[in-house]
Structures are given as structure tokens and as C-alpha cells.
Amino acid sequence: MTHQAPPAAPPPGADPGRQLAQLREALRLVERVAGRPAAADHDGRLDEAARVSEAYARALPIAQRRFEALAAEIALWAAAGVEALLAGGAPSRAAAERLARRLDAALSDLAAILR
Numbered sequence: 001m002t003h004q005a006p007p008a009a010p011p012p013g014a015d016p017g018r019q020l021a022q023l024r025e026a027l028r029l030v031e032r033v034a035g036r037p038a039a040a041d042h043d044g045r046l047d048e049a050a051r052v053s054e055a056y057a058r059a060l061p062i063a064q065r066r067f068e069a070l071a072a073e074i075a076l077w078a079a080a081g082v083e084a085l086l087a088g089g090a091p092s093r094a095a096a097e098r099l100a101r102r103l104d105a106a107l108s109d110l111a112a113i114l115r
Helices: 016-034 042-058 061-087 093-113
Strands: none
Touching: 016 042, 016 061, 016 093, 061 093
16 A cells, blocks of 8 residues: 655645636647647636636635645646656557546536535
């Protein structure tokens, strides 16, 4: 059994909407590697980020902590996944597609914490 340190808390004043937007941008990059068509809904992503920031501000502290912990966890494994995709030379479209699906589902779960 291995012990993993808990994800680091975001720096004070970190904007949850910005965190979500950055993770969504990582998703868009992985989707391009997977061969998916590029989404052109930039305004929708800004809207989502604003809604998440507002919901976070109204959320109970326990929901805020859960959001922060999950956002940090997603960022860690998404970064590791992107690194693995790029480490082997030409990235595998199948691996990128799987990472994109997993990241998309995780981001939906993240946003749902604040609903």
C-alpha cells in the first residue's frame, strides 16, 4: 500500500472559475490531440467560469474545500496524463480520447459540487 500526500490547497485568493477555465482549456488541448473538432464556444466557457465563481462564493465552506481538493486532484492527474501523452513522441489518439473523456467527466463532477 502506498501513501499519497493530499493535494495542496490552492493559493489564497485562487479563483475557482479560473481554475475550472484552465482545466477546460487543458481538455480542449487533449481533445485536439484526440482528433476531436475544436469547440468555438469561448463565451460559454467564460459564462461557466463566472457562474462557478459566484456559486463558490455562496457555497458552504465544506463544499468550497471539496471543490478545491477535487480541482487540485484533477489538475495533478490531468497534467500527468498530458505528460504521458507527450512523452512517447507522437501521442496516441486513443489514449488522448480516453483522457479527454475522463477529464470531461471529472470537470462535470467538479462543477456539480457547487450546484
